[in-house]
Every structure is written in structure tokens, then in C-alpha cells.
Amino acid sequence: MRAAPNGSKVVALAELAARRAGFAAAGRKVVLTNGCFDLLHIGHIGYLEQAAGLGDLLIVALNSDESVRRLKGAQRPLVPEAERAQILAALGCVDFVTVFDQDTPERVYRLLRPDILVKGGDWKPDQLPGREIIQEYGGAIVILPYREGISTTALVARIQCHDPRRPG
Numbered sequence: 001m002r003a004a005p006n007g008s009k010v011v012a013l014a015e016l017a018a019r020r021a022g023f024a025a026a027g028r029k030v031v032l033t034n035g036c037f038d039l040l041h042i043g044h045i046g047y048l049e050q051a052a053g054l055g056d057l058l059i060v061a062l063n064s065d066e067s068v069r070r071l072k073g074a075q076r077p078l079v080p081e082a083e084r085a086q087i088l089a090a091l092g093c094v095d096f097v098t099v100f101d102q103d104t105p106e107r108v109y110r111l112l113r114p115d116i117l118v119k120g121g122d123w124k125p126d127q128l129p130g131r132e133i134i135q136e137y138g139g140a141i142v143i144l145p146y147r148e149g150i151s152t153t154a155l156v157a158r159i160q161c162h163d164p165r166r167p168g
Contacts, residue, residue: 008089009089009094009095009096009097010085010086010089010096010097010098010099011096011097011098012098013061013098013099013100013107013108013111013112014111016059016096016098016111016112017111017112020111020112020113023056023057027056028055028056028057029054029055029056029057029115029116030055030056030057030059030112030113030114030115030116031051031052031054031055031056031057031058031059031114031115031116031117031118032058032059032060032061032108032109032112032114032116032117032118033047033048033051033058033059033060033061033117033118033119034060034061034062034063034100034105034108035060035061035062035063035120036062036063036067036068036071036072036076036077036084037060037062037084037087037088038068038072038076038077038078038079038084039078039079039155039156040084040087040088041155043147045091046147047118047120047144048060048088048091048093048094049093050118050144051093051118051142051144052093052094052095054116054118054142055115055116057095057096058093058094058095058096059095059096059097059098059112059114060088060094060096060097060098061097061098061099061100061105061108061112062081062084062085062088062097062098062099062100063081063099063100063103064081064099064100064101065077065080065081066101067100067101067102067103068081070103071103078156081099085097085099104129104130105129105130106129106130106133109130109133109134110133113137113139114134114139115139115140116139116140116141116142117131117134117139117140117141117142118141118142118143118144119141119142119143119144120143120144120146121143121144121145121146122146123143124143125141125143128141
């Protein structure tokens, strides 16, 4: 694990971009994934652990609150970005977390130039925004298997339908 000089693994995108050449010079393979990670669940954990195993450093680019609202609607995110970033940073498999405000991660890809971009199986490679950026410089795209029925949307639905008078 590497941390920013202040000890935090939550780092501004510009700082990570400035450090990227050093990672490459040290021979560190950078893996990047991005998403909302609104309610962290077991599907996320398995996904992030698998992603981390593909390289030397795992960077998670996290959609900002405003970005999540534009993508998912006014009721999301359920957890504010600072908390989502801190939760992700607490995971041993995550080396750095950065927050971005755009709806798509093209700027993140251009600045960080990951060796490997990882996405979940709910994405098809030809549907990934910014895939051409990764391909342009010879980066790899890895799609990890999707775990059916394990999602933030499914978790929210279970919570909303839960009758507190019934166990489970």
C-alpha cells in the first residue's frame, strides 16, 4: 500500500496524474476501475479484490455526488462522496481513491493512463465510454464476471421492501 504524503489514500486526480510517471518508472502496473460505489456490498468487495490481483496498484475513480445524481437520479447517492471515498480507501486491496465530477471517466483515463482498466460484467467492452483512449496507448480492458442479483439497486429494493415486523 502507498499513501499520499498526508497518509490518506484519497488523492486528488491531479496529484495522481503527477505521480503516474513514477509508478511506471518503478515498474508498477496500474489497474484502474471507476464507479459510484454507493452502498458497498459483497459484489464490490470481490470485484475490487479481483481487480487488485491484476496489477501492482489499484486506483478507484469514484463518481462525485453530483455525477451520481445525474446518472442515477435525485435520490442517489445514499452515501456522500467523502464517506464513499473513505470506505473504499479503508479496503486493503485499494491503493488510491480519487473523485471525479464528470459523468464519464474519459478525463481520468487520459490523465492516469492505466495499464489495465477493469469493469464489471454488466458492461460490454464496446459500450465502455472512453475505451478508445485505453486502446489508443495499448492499455488492456478486463471485464470481470457479473454476480447476478448482487447490486446496490437490489440492496436498496430489499431495504425498501423490508417489513420490520417480520424477521430477516
